[in-house]
Amino acid sequence: MKVVSTIKEVRDAVREWRKEGLTVGFVPTMGYLHEGHKSLIDKAVEENDRVVVSIFVNPTQFGPNEDLESYPRDLERDSSLCSDSGVNVIFTPQREEMYPEGFCTSINMTGLTENLCGKSRPVHFGGVCTVVTKLFNIVAPDKAYFGQKDAQQLAIIKRMVSDLNLNIEVVGCPIIREEDGLAKSSRNTYLSKEERRAAVILSKSLKLGLEAINSGERNSRNIIELIKGNIESEKLAKIDYVQIVDLLSMKDVETIEKPVLVAIAVYIGKTRLIDNFIFEI
Numbered sequence: 342m343k344v345v346s347t348i349k350e351v352r353d354a355v356r357e358w359r360k361e362g363l364t365v366g367f368v369p370t371m372g373y374l375h376e377g378h379k380s381l382i383d384k385a386v387e388e389n390d391r392v393v394v395s396i397f398v399n400p401t402q403f404g405p406n407e408d409l410e411s412y413p414r415d416l417e418r419d420s421s422l423c424s425d426s427g428v429n430v431i432f433t434p435q436r437e438e439m440y441p442e443g444f445c446t447s448i449n450m451t452g453l454t455e456n457l458c459g460k461s462r463p464v465h466f467g468g469v470c471t472v473v474t475k476l477f478n479i480v481a482p483d484k485a486y487f488g489q490k491d492a493q494q495l496a497i498i499k500r501m502v503s504d505l506n507l508n509i510e511v512v513g514c515p516i517i518r519e520e521d522g523l524a525k526s527s528r529n530t531y532l533s534k535e536e537r538r539a540a541v542i543l544s545k546s547l548k549l550g551l552e553a554i555n556s557g558e559r560n561s562r563n564i565i566e567l568i569k570g571n572i573e574s575e576k577l578a579k580i581d582y583v584q585i586v587d588l589l590s591m592k593d594v595e596t597i598e599k600p601v602l603v604a605i606a607v608y609i610g611k612t613r614l615i616d617n618f619i620f621e622i
């Protein structure tokens with residue numbers, strides 16, 4: 342496995358593979374890899390001849406008061422996870438490699454980006470779309486792998502790939518959870534012992550919502566109230582949003598008649614965690 346930091350080195354490696362007629366899978370990440378990332382990497386390794394993982398804490402997707410500086414980083418641990426998993430190249434650029442002086446272009450998507458996480462993180466998805474487009478252009482993979490935990494991000498990337506005719510198959514992979522149900526996330530590392538205990542309220546509350554839908558409830562407001570009520574029973578939790586949206590448009594739905602995403606964002610102490618499930622009708 343090679344660890345490279347320049348765009349040229351990635352392109353050179355991919356060019357050699359292409360000469361041999363090999364397929365390329367790509368897993369974009371911000372590092373501090375956990376079993377969620379590992380599941381994407383494993384799928385990429387299974388489905389492609391060669392795999393590139395990018396590790397880049399992308400500054401343009403963080404708002405001014407967010408955790409860009411404190412975002413956890415551990416390249417050594419990430420490298421051994423990648424190497425053990427069969428990754429061929431890690432691309433870990435410096436900020437200047439991705440955003441050289443004078444950089445002034447961005448991808449602006451409307452519609453899917455304003456609801457849910459877009460409400461409290463207004464610059465986030467513009468930054469994600471811009472960096473992912475750049476990474477797609479650098480790696481030029483056949484397939485790229487994203488986790489369902491960031492469900493809105495996944496919907497946005499799929500839409501962007503379709504709208505911009507990017508020749509890449511976007512593969513969504515299921516949420517990986519801790520034993521008690523907490524969705525794996527690099528940000529879980531911010532939680533104190535007490536907060537970690539409290540954080541299980543997210544998945545527990547979603548489970549209640551799913552049970553209600555499975556029992557025939559179709560009124561979004563009733564399901565949302567049920568989920569909110571349960572989250573509020575945890576004193577360390579503060580709700581950012583609990584919403585039920587159309588799976589493709591990310592717009593709120595009043596009645597569940599088509600596939601929906603039930604998505605929540607909750608602060609546990611200062612840490613903002615997200616979780617969701619999809620209900621296919």
Ligand code: PAF
Pocket residue numbers: 369370371397399402469472473491494
């Ligand atoms: O999901 C993430 O880790 C990031 O948003 C991504 C896709 C790597 C872009 O920086």
